[in-house]
Amino acid sequence: MRVLIVDDEAPARDKLRRWLAEQPDIALVGECSDGLEAAASIAHLQPDAAFLDIQMPGMSGLEVAAQLEPALAPMLVFVTAYDEHAIKAFDLNAIDYLLKPYDKDRLHKTLERLRGRRGDAPASSSSAIRTARAQTGSSERLLVPQGEQLQLIDASSIHWIEADDNYVHVHTAQARYMLRRTLSDLLMQLGERFTRIHKSAAVNIAEVKSLSPLFKGDHEVHMRSGAVLRLSRRFKDELFGKMGG
Amino acid sequence: MKGSTNRALFGLWALFWLLMIVIALQDDLGDASVKWWEPILWEGSSCLVATFWLVLERRGANHWNQYLADPWRWFGKHLAWMPLIAVTFIVAIYGIRHGVYALTTETYEHESWLYIFFYESVKLVLFAGLWLGIIFGLESFARWRKEREQLLTLQKHLAESQLAQLKAQLQPHFLFNALNTISSLMQVDVARADRLLTRLADLLRASLQASARDTASLREELKLLELYAQIMQERFAGRVTLTWNIADDALEAQVPALLLQPLLENAFKHGVERSRDLVKIQVTAEKLRDELQVTISNSESTLSTAPSSGIGLRNCRERLLLIYGARASLELTEQGGGVTARLTLPYTRP
16 A cells, blocks of 8 residues: 655654554555645555645645545545534544554554555545545635646636636636546535536636527637637526526 | 713703693783783793803813712802802893893883892792702712723623633643644753753742732743743754843832743744744843833734734733833734734732
8 A cells, every 4th residue: 555644743753654664565656744745745656545744834634635526536534633513523433543642453453444445535535635625624725737737726716717627727817727636526615606607617607797598598708818618508597597687 | 871861861851841841831921911922031041041051061071080989079169150150140131121121112111230249140040050060979979880891891801810810821732832842852861851840840840839919020020931931942952043132120020929930931832833944032121211111023924913902912011000000011023033922011029
């Protein structure tokens, strides 16, 4: 099992590394000291499991989890010293977590659970990601690839999103980003600000300028940026409702 | 509060004069020598001039209210105006009455001016006494209500800040992370883990002792800060440096117990824990004439990431207000890419 360690405190990483090294079936693939680095390592190294500290500079462990695509995410184990709310949520959703300080027996129990879940890893990850999103609320920022690196952009700066096979294209005023995400999961992460206009596209409601009818109940969506998109009649009512009539 | 006092007062006033006019009308109803409008003119002119003086009194309500705690002075300050009021009152009402009578065929007959002057003055003093009593009662009640409200808010905040103070000494997050650091260190360096464990025990002991007292010397408070900083430096090794600039003559100053630790905690929380770069924390203390000034500053953060409404800061400010009133202050400023907390309080020694 390929494992990633994420914690901003060096002594905490040391302890986990030392104990994981004693396990013959576990290979440590990387260590990260902040959230952004963790998200990049998860994307590049594609570990089977990640130990995510919750309190970190930049992005918390929960925020990192909220940005992951469930189908591609590793199994997650949250690590925290004290976080009443998150722990309550983990308990309710059977999410694995470690409370600092923990002893070797407790870590072994977690590893046993991870081994047992490997067959059904996506279900385990998506439950952890859903719980993390419920804790952090709709993401105000989205993690996007920028060359070799990842960066955070404001969700409000996104004009529209287009699905393309296993990828989505995220359009902003300045750029277009390609992410390996599904449109429906991305919309779930970003919340109410966005709405679908047809099977493979969604818009930022605040960026819609006007609508003009086509035939058969379809419409054209005119964006503030000048782009013109098609609104299928299946999603008409939802967009009209969200735009206030 | 002021509005409701005046509403009640003018309501009573209107009722009083209505009653006076009705009684006067009733008195002279059977008297053929008196025209129906005459009692209205007599009472109305008195009402008009008295209302003028009442309005003037109300305009100066804030001035009078400063003497509310001392009834003798409050009444004395009011009654000092009586001679002037008596003369202008008598001149004004008789002026009005003679003026109106001059417009009719009737003549206004009354006693000699000397008699009137004494008669009206006595009446006026009794009348003023009655109404000053009412005003004093209403104002005192309003003040009592306002003070009780303030007291209740203060008590609520005090209870909250005491609670927050209790919580502040044992921040669970800090405690558990420190324990985890020790748990990690003891795998590789038992002596260092042992030292850190002892520091943690010292810190707990010192903060438990401090929370049982109201004040401590700056020397004791700094000891607490040092223990806290040592543990944090172990957790965030390589991410933070600390500098201490403490003037010797400041060390014996008395400060509220456990007031400084939340400020250092903020410097770590908003500086070190949020930044990937090396953070410099500086603690200074000096005696400036009759004041003690303590500053705790950290680099790599802005005020927007350190909300000034945080419970820790509010707690500090309320304790300062309770103990020192306006003589102490706690200010947060942004300077040189970081945030500085500057605490100023009166220099006192045991």
